[in-house]
Amino acid sequence: MIGALKLEPFNAGVHADVAGYKNLAFVGKWRELCPGTGVDIIDISRPATPVKIADTLDYLDTSMEDMQAIRIGERDVLAIGLQDCGNVPTPGVGKSGLELYDITDPHNPQLLSLFDVDQSGVDVTGVHELDLTATPSGRVLALLAVPNLEALTFRPPAPSIGDLLILDITDPTNPTLIGEWGVLDEPALGLDFYLGVAQGGDARTLLHSVRANQNGTRAYLSYWDAGFIILDISNPSSPVFRGFAPKTAPDDSYGPDEEGNAHSVDEARGGNILVTADEDFSPFHLEFSVTAPASIAGQYPAVEGAFTKPIVTLPGRVMTGEVVHVGRGCPENSIVPGSPADPYLADPNGKIALIERGACRFDEKIGRAQLAGAIGAIVYNTAAGGDALVLMSGRQAFTLADGRPVEINIPGIFVGRSAGVALRDAFDAVQVVSVKASAVFDGWGFLRFFDIKDPTNPKQLSTFATANTNNEDVALEGIWSVHNPEVRGNTVYASWYSDGVRIIDISSPSAPREIGFWVGEGAPSDAPPVNIWSVVPHGDLLLVSDRNFGLYILKHTP
Structure with missing residues (x-):
């Protein structure tokens, strides 16, 4: 280390990406904590003593995680991705788009334009990451990753707007949308692929980030559980799908036991090697099994709740015990004001409560079970939901609709309809029903290296x-x-x-x-x-x- 600069807010976890240009460094801010402040512009001409010289504009309830600078004509231009943090309910307060600044005088950045990526009014978060590239024809393009835009605009038979937006910013005062691409409207992929590849503890299909090759003719898309997607953007108005990695079958991406989370990418060896990062924040995966009765014993798919006590923190990293079926389990007032509590079909004290999904919130169901003495909770899907798994979200500390305060400190998992009905029927048949849910270590995220000389058929070479x-x-x-x-x-x-x-x-x-x-x-x-x-x-x-x-x-x- 030869230099350091403490930035405010200090020790608050908010500082995000960094970029360099000439004698400047730029540091952004993280959306999850959303300080609402602009990008820090730092003079690094003396690397041992970097000095902050300016900020870009602040916007309430807006984050600016990613940025990049480039020379366009006679200007030095800084591009910044804006994301609406969603903490202020008033529409239009948070910004979602691309800012372009003239930083020819870095002490006095001048806003040139702001392109709004939410032109369809679907309340999209904004530009999570971006890349700038100059094409062989001299155009300057901004490639924008706008997570969930295609899902929010999916209205078949009309085409959706893809998560990848391509803007021509050759005139930075007038950025123009010239192309877009998404998994849903790609004939080689489509809806079944989009829905089928989401997996792991953070199961999503969305464009997290994008990187262009050196001459702006190829784009590498980090599409979370859909993997790393390669596009030909020689004609940026009409991107062409070439291939994706890592794939285990023609219609799949990651293996069934992998977390997924294609986060970011760069190319090497003139575009013959792809270096990819899987950002895995789930070093433990859940293994759920029925241990009794023997007629239904075995493993079943399951996912932990986002607000319940993590099983990894339990002794032995295991939730185990006898299961009782309590029914739907909604407390008083939780369906509508004045609604009675669903009658419990069994006493969950000292046991794991089996609860059917529906009518009220997950946290209301599990909070009530905890207050009744349950040591854990299993929520199973409705008939309409079938065997689809849902990541249960909710409040960790709150007041139940019936007025009782609760702080969730028991584990909770969600299972499909088939598993829940099997447990319910065994309990109704007056059999002892017991389960085991274990947090099993499988490691954090890592690097992969692919041979992409044939971009239609990437081959994994190694990992690190x-x-x-x-x-x-x-x-x-x-x-x-x-x-x-x-x-x-x-x-x-x-x-x-x-x-x-x-x-x-x-x-x-x-x-x-x-x-x-x-x-x-x-x-x-x-x-x-x-x-x-x-x-x-x-x-x-x-x-x-x-x-x-x-x-x-x-x-x-x-």
């Missing part, structure tokens, strides 16, 4: 993970997932949250080899433990954003 990524003993002591990779030549620079900055040699892509790392050595004495968002090579420097500290500047000597 740090020792902590796959160490169950420290699994809960930090965030040991990869975040963002950047490639220069045969070197990958990867941000790894609690594991800092990792530097990997890929001279042999089939055998990646770590050649350096930085985990806070030499940081200021008041710096919290590292929590690295991004590392970006910039000339002979490495610009590093830390979610709690701000900006670090490193030099690496191979």
Whole structure:
């Protein structure tokens, strides 16, 4: 480390991506905590003593995670992705789009334009990540990842608007939408693929980020559980699907036991190698089984609630016990004001309550069961919902509709209709019903390396993970997932949250080899433990954003 700059707010977890341009660094802000402040513009002409010189505009309830700068004509232009944080209920308060600034005088950034990506009025979050590229014809394009835009505009038989938007920003005062692409309207993929690939603890199909190749003719899309998608954008008005990875079958992406979460990507070897990052924040997966009666014993698909006590925190990382079926389980007033409580069909005290979905909130059902003495809860789907799994969301501490306060401190899982009915019927037949739900360690997120010389058929060559990524003993002591990779030549620079900055040699892509790392050595004495968002090579420097500290500047000597 040769330089550091503490940014406000300090030690609040809000600092996001970093970018470099000429003698400048830019640091964004994270949407989840949403301070509503602009991008920090920092003079790094003296790397040992970086100085903040300006901010971009602040917007209430708006975050600016990702940004990039480029020369357009006679201007230095900074592009910033805006996301509506959704914390203010008034429509239009949070911004969702692309800002373009003239930063030719970086001390005095001037707003040139703001392109709104929510032109259909569907309340889309905004631009999560972006990339800028200059095409062989001289056009300057902005590739925007707008998560869930295609789902929100899906109104068959009319086409949806894809999660990828392509803007021509050659005139930065007048950005123009010229192309879009999404999984739903791609004939080779479509609705069945979109719905079928979501998996793991964060099961979603959406475009998280996008990266163009060096001459702006190809786009690499990190499409979360749909994997990494390759497009030909030689004609940016009409992107062409070429292939995707990692695929286990023609209609699948990740293997059935993998988390998924295609987060970010960069190319190497002139577009022959793809370096990808799976951001896995679920180092434990759930295994649920019925242990009695023997007639229904076996494993069943299940997913933990987002607000219930994590099974990984229980003794032995296991929820086990006898199950009783209590019915729908809605408390008084929870369906409509004045509605009576659903009668409990059995006493859940000291047991695991089996509850049917429907009529009231998940947290109301589980909160009532906890107050009745349940040690855990299993919610099963309705007949209409079938065997689809739902990630139960809800409040962790609240007051039930019947007026009783509750703080959820029991585990809760959701199962499909078939599993729930099997448990219910066994209980109704006066059989002892018991289950076991275990949190099983499978590691944090890691890097993959693909041969994409034939982009229609990528082949995985190897993977790379740090020792902590796959160490169950420290699994809960930090965030040991990869975040963002950047490639220069045969070197990958990867941000790894609690594991800092990792530097990997890929001279042999089939055998990646770590050649350096930085985990806070030499940081200021008041710096919290590292929590690295991004590392970006910039000339002979490495610009590093830390979610709690701000900006670090490193030099690496191979």
